[in-house]
Amino acid sequence: MNLAVDPLISASAGLLVGLILVGAASHKWTSKYEFRSVLSAYRVLPESSLDVASVIVPATESLIFGLLLWPTTRVFGAMAAVALFTLYSAAIGLNISRGRSEIDCGCSWAGHGQSLSAWLIARNGVLIALATVAAFASSDRALGVLDVVVVLAAAACGLLFYHAADRLIANGAKLRTLRSAT
Amino acid sequence: MNELLIVAVGLLWVLVLVLAALLFALARQVGVLYERVAPAGALAMNQHLVVGDDAPVVQADRLRGEPLVIGGASSAGRSTLLFFLSPTCPVCETLLPALKSIASREGSWCDLVFASDGGGHEPFVADHRLEAYSYVVSQELGVLYGVSKLPYAALVDEVGKIAGFGLVSSREHIESLFEAKERGVESIQAYLSIRNAETAVAGATGSES
Numbered sequence: 211m212n213l214a215v216d217p218l219i220s221a222s223a224g225l226l227v228g229l230i231l232v233g234a235a236s237h238k239w240t241s242k243y244e245f246r247s248v249l250s251a252y253r254v255l256p257e258s259s260l261d262v263a264s265v266i267v268p269a270t271e272s273l274i275f276g277l278l279l280w281p282t283t284r285v286f287g288a289m290a291a292v293a294l295f296t297l298y299s300a301a302i303g304l305n306i307s308r309g310r311s312e313i314d315c316g317c318s319w320a321g322h323g324q325s326l327s328a329w330l331i332a333r334n335g336v337l338i339a340l341a342t343v344a345a346f347a348s349s350d351r352a353l354g355v356l357d358v359v360v361v362l363a364a365a366a367c368g369l370l371f372y373h374a375a376d377r378l379i380a381n382g383a384k385l386r387t388l389r390s391a392t
Numbered sequence: 393m394n395e396l397l398i399v400a401v402g403l404l405w406v407l408v409l410v411l412a413a414l415l416f417a418l419a420r421q422v423g424v425l426y427e428r429v430a431p432a433g434a435l436a437m438n439q440h441l442v443v444g445d446d447a448p449v450v451q452a453d454r455l456r457g458e459p460l461v462i463g464g465a466s467s468a469g470r471s472t473l474l475f476f477l478s479p480t481c482p483v484c485e486t487l488l489p490a491l492k493s494i495a496s497r498e499g500s501w502c503d504l505v506f507a508s509d510g511g512g513h514e515p516f517v518a519d520h521r522l523e524a525y526s527y528v529v530s531q532e533l534g535v536l537y538g539v540s541k542l543p544y545a546a547l548v549d550e551v552g553k554i555a556g557f558g559l560v561s562s563r564e565h566i567e568s569l570f571e572a573k574e575r576g577v578e579s580i581q582a583y584l585s586i587r588n589a590e591t592a593v594a595g596a597t598g599s600e601s
Contacts, residue, residue: 367405374418385426
């Protein structure tokens, strides 16, 4: 059985996952202090390791982005991305089961105070699926100019959908608080 | 035929990208709307203070200058806005510009007092240019005003009574304390329950007619 997918597919999936990660990382770099308090609210790491962790997490995300960009290293990047998203989902799931779903998820650009919900785990599931696609070996068809255009367009489109979905998840939480308040 | 396909796929991509951008913009705007329609107010959570009661009178040490008496009727007929903060609280920092602008706008009738405890205040005051404001360091003040979470604010009116208090995390929350004083409503919770009762009455009469 040949599991190789067309390089167009894996390149698009890889670029999209990479862009999402590098976006998340840049956000964490620029507001390091806030990210530290978000990490602390998750209560999954000892307080003493938070300073280191708040640097390691965005550094790992940036590194995975770099790995995903090149066809030769894409497989490793994609596997690392799967592991990272699984970890995030586990941390979110753990806090939901602890009943601490009101903490800031720290996972979106939709502003502060997006609380945890099962939607975030579903969203991470989609990201894991995308990263898995990127991890498949691609057949050795050479990519032409048109392929590159399609890869860029597909990644840009996927990024917009990702942020739209992110907004909708955040809006859903806002709407729920609005309904319960009035 | 091949050329037609390339053009058609290219055109489709352009359309899909435009649609995706529109979807994103719509989702953003819906979020902004939800935020705007939500009533914002300081969450009053306290076992010590009751709106309308006399505010605890505390003599607190000022970071610079002589001690300041907080609470009690003001001879000058001025109200006091107490803002409880800590140099290590990032949300408190984000509120400082809003507080400064409120202090200058409401300066004719209201004094702004920053209150904190613990240490590390001098660099904080210098960093954020709070030298011009009263900055008191007193543990007693926080205990008597029942401060459990930061940033916290309490408004003491000109006769020394509590006009409003609560957990404040945005400019709207701070301004809700002034609004509460003007309207004579205790807290956002009280306002919401009054409004709920009104809507229930309106709904009942609406279904009858």
